[in-house]
Amino acid sequence: MTQHRINTGDHPPIKQYPRRLPLAKKEEAERLVQEMVDNGIIEESSGPWASPIALVKKKDGSTRFCVDYRKLNEITIKDSYPLPRIDDTLDALNGSQWFSTLDLKSGYWQVEIRPEDKEKTAFTTGQGLWQFKRLQNANLKLSPKKCRFFQKEVTYLGHVISAEGVKTDPGKIKAVVDWPCPETIHDLRSFLGLCTYYRRFVKNFSTIARPLHKLTETKSNFNWTEECEKSFNCLKQALTSSPILTYPRTDKDFILDTDASNEGIGAVLSQNIGNEERVIAYFSKSLGKPERNYCVTRKELLAIVKSIEHFHHYLYGQKFLLRTDHASLRWLLNFKEPEGQIARWIQRLQEYDFEIQHRKGTSHGNADALSRRPCGESCKHCSNAEKKFGIEIDTSVKVLTTTSVDPWSSCEIQKAQLEDPAIKTILEKKLMSADRPSWQEIAPESPAIKRYWALWDSLHLKDGVLYQSDDGRSCRWQLILPKSRIPEVLRETHDSASGGHFGVMKTLSKTRERFYWDRLRADVEKWCRECHACGARKGPKTRTKGHLQRYNVGAPFERMALDILGPFPVTTKGNRYVLVLMDYFTKWPEAIPIPDQEASTVAEELVRSWISGYGVPMILHSDQGMNFNSALFTELCKLLGILKTRTTVLHPESDGMVERFNRTILNHLSLFVSRNQTDWDTHLPLFLLAYRSAEHEVTGLTPAEMLFGRTLRLPCDILFGRLSETPSSPNEYIKNLEACLESVHAFARERIKLASE
Numbered sequence: 001m002t003q004h005r006i007n008t009g010d011h012p013p014i015k016q017y018p019r020r021l022p023l024a025k026k027e028e029a030e031r032l033v034q035e036m037v038d039n040g041i042i043e044e045s046s047g048p049w050a051s052p053i054a055l056v057k058k059k060d061g062s063t064r065f066c067v068d069y070r071k072l073n074e075i076t077i078k079d080s081y082p083l084p085r086i087d088d089t090l091d092a093l094n095g096s097q098w099f100s101t102l103d104l105k106s107g108y109w110q111v112e113i114r115p116e117d118k119e120k121t122a123f124t125t126g127q128g129l130w131q132f133k134r135l136q137n138a139n140l141k142l143s144p145k146k147c148r149f150f151q152k153e154v155t156y157l158g159h160v161i162s163a164e165g166v167k168t169d170p171g172k173i174k175a176v177v178d179w180p181c182p183e184t185i186h187d188l189r190s191f192l193g194l195c196t197y198y199r200r201f202v203k204n205f206s207t208i209a210r211p212l213h214k215l216t217e218t219k220s221n222f223n224w225t226e227e228c229e230k231s232f233n234c235l236k237q238a239l240t241s242s243p244i245l246t247y248p249r250t251d252k253d254f255i256l257d258t259d260a261s262n263e264g265i266g267a268v269l270s271q272n273i274g275n276e277e278r279v280i281a282y283f284s285k286s287l288g289k290p291e292r293n294y295c296v297t298r299k300e301l302l303a304i305v306k307s308i309e310h311f312h313h314y315l316y317g318q319k320f321l322l323r324t325d326h327a328s329l330r331w332l333l334n335f336k337e338p339e340g341q342i343a344r345w346i347q348r349l350q351e352y353d354f355e356i357q358h359r360k361g362t363s364h365g366n367a368d369a370l371s372r373r374p375c376g377e378s379c380k381h382c383s384n385a386e387k388k389f390g391i392e393i394d395t396s397v398k399v400l401t402t403t404s405v406d407p408w409s410s411c412e413i414q415k416a417q418l419e420d421p422a423i424k425t426i427l428e429k430k431l432m433s434a435d436r437p438s439w440q441e442i443a444p445e446s447p448a449i450k451r452y453w454a455l456w457d458s459l460h461l462k463d464g465v466l467y468q469s470d471d472g473r474s475c476r477w478q479l480i481l482p483k484s485r486i487p488e489v490l491r492e493t494h495d496s497a498s499g500g501h502f503g504v505m506k507t508l509s510k511t512r513e514r515f516y517w518d519r520l521r522a523d524v525e526k527w528c529r530e531c532h533a534c535g536a537r538k539g540p541k542t543r544t545k546g547h548l549q550r551y552n553v554g555a556p557f558e559r560m561a562l563d564i565l566g567p568f569p570v571t572t573k574g575n576r577y578v579l580v581l582m583d584y585f586t587k588w589p590e591a592i593p594i595p596d597q598e599a600s601t602v603a604e605e606l607v608r609s610w611i612s613g614y615g616v617p618m619i620l621h622s623d624q625g626m627n628f629n630s631a632l633f634t635e636l637c638k639l640l641g642i643l644k645t646r647t648t649v650l651h652p653e654s655d656g657m658v659e660r661f662n663r664t665i666l667n668h669l670s671l672f673v674s675r676n677q678t679d680w681d682t683h684l685p686l687f688l689l690a691y692r693s694a695e696h697e698v699t700g701l702t703p704a705e706m707l708f709g710r711t712l713r714l715p716c717d718i719l720f721g722r723l724s725e726t727p728s729s730p731n732e733y734i735k736n737l738e739a740c741l742e743s744v745h746a747f748a749r750e751r752i753k754l755a756s757e
Helices: 023-038 070-075 086-091 115-121 170-177 185-197 205-215 226-240 296-310 328-332 340-349 376-388 410-419 421-432 447-454 483-495 504-512 520-529 532-537 599-614 631-640 652-672 680-692 703-708 715-719 730-755
Strands: 042-044 051-057 063-067 099-101 129-132 148-151 153-156 159-162 166-168 254-260 264-273 276-286 320-324 354-358 459-462 465-468 478-480 559-565 577-583 589-594 619-622 643-646
Touching (some): 023 051, 023 063, 023 129, 099 153, 148 153, 205 226, 226 520, 276 296, 296 320, 296 340, 410 421, 410 465, 410 483, 421 447, 421 459, 483 504, 483 520, 504 520, 559 599, 559 652, 577 599, 577 652, 589 599, 589 680, 599 631, 680 703, 703 730
Parallel strands (some): 320 354, 559 619, 619 643
Antiparallel strands (some): 051 063, 153 159, 254 264, 264 276, 459 465, 465 478, 577 589
């Protein structure tokens, strides 16, 4: 038998005072000490070491005698003997039919301690000093209550094992099912720790748990969302319905199925046993920010590499079948002149012997064009593979709508409202009476109905359709939208060209201007977050905001910015650059496609597209471009009385407004241009419509409101039947417009001032 060594080096002895025991437990402690003395487990000690004891109540009500050796453990030199992996231990049970589990009674007490180390185990109860030993001639003793002999199924290391395979322990899973909703990061980490222990049983574990793992990041605030709640419940459901995993057999070929999505990669390792395919283990991994920007082919190849590395101990040294739903990988892995990352991955895979089999499947929507982001020159191998296998990647987005939408009639809208349970109750009561129902009538109804009831005074009927308006006369009429129509609306206000694929706040503002429904903000946030096109092309969601430069401007078209964006691929119309013009006060932009950036071209477009329509600006600001500082341009500014200013050398921040607008243009064009990118100039007009009708973060208003005192009419207003403004005489209209613009501009000046502080 082995001997236990406690190696403390040359550290001086540690002596701790005994803890005070409850009076009711002193007799129990003395009894347990005497019992250990009688059994030859401990003996009296006279050494310099001492540790306190603790009495812990067991599940069966009896008392467990414990010694607090934490101080001793801190100075003990740890050995490096590795503990066996649990999955290796379970795999070793392959072929077993009968199972027995043996539990040593007080197992640690049955291990002999080296004579010179016995004094280090000394403990005190306040009634003497004792140290552990072990009767060297005593046999090991079992605990009959915890032993199981010749069973078809036993519980072992938190798993239930049988001849069929391994499954989760219902007792442990019950703790997961009964786990309350986490309220702190500590609670959440405890829950994830228990779930992770069984991750091999859950397909796509990392994807399911991703929202919860995000919450545990140190920089994140603990904000429990609907997405987190869904992930929390999905994990519980997945663990309670987890399959029985079979034991790996060396006489059978392994089958590895891999897949990739925008959020993660996963794999299933299985074998054909009998007449069915049995799962051995699942693997999944969340993708990092750079990996989520890979094209679909590169993601699929990454899934293969990571999955094979994870199952290396099963797959290395024997042939296996690799199944994927991406046909081009069969060609890519045989590529003769790979480069960079692709070359390293292929070299890594050459260590394994496998056959690739293509199997059709769209479980992760991998053929969706919106989820495939071109990676430019770095992905030429992927592009060649996709062309060879006929996989056409069209990343363009439909110009106006993703589906054919017919305009709504009043009858259709009213019918849809009556079919919505939350709106129906309020609409019927409005149709019957203008009086607000009592709380007693509404109390039994759903929370959504109660929230509509709270808005009763601002709800109005027009042609039998329910709208929200503050006073019933305002030009802002919000259609009370049924839940069934939400996807149609969000496709128009976000996905379409006039929606612009803008972020949450711009989409929210554009939607709120026209519609209202219960939980509108949450639905908009979810739609933008799950938009494949935005996720594939836009950068990190959170960026550090720069300081806004302070400009003395307080009226439209006093000061404007000028810049050139490009070069782009030459279009069918011969254009290669974009002339960007923008007003500092209203944020009203112009983006004009031009064939070159010569001073004569820029000057001509400035006069034709801006000055002829909006008048001569007082100040014209640009960068250090030679075309903006040429003799021709200088003479034009002198002739028109324009003060020409320019940015500091190597300091583009001094023209940050137009630089940020340029980035928005690039994001938009990458979403809507065709594959050959020769039609980008045809998408600029609708982009300008989307931008001019979107709320600007600085002013809190749309550029159109700042300039015209009203919002622009969009395609969605035609499709969904937005109410027209109340007719008025020209004089009345001018009077109202002046008052509106005065109020709007005062509000914008205050916002601009706050933003620049």
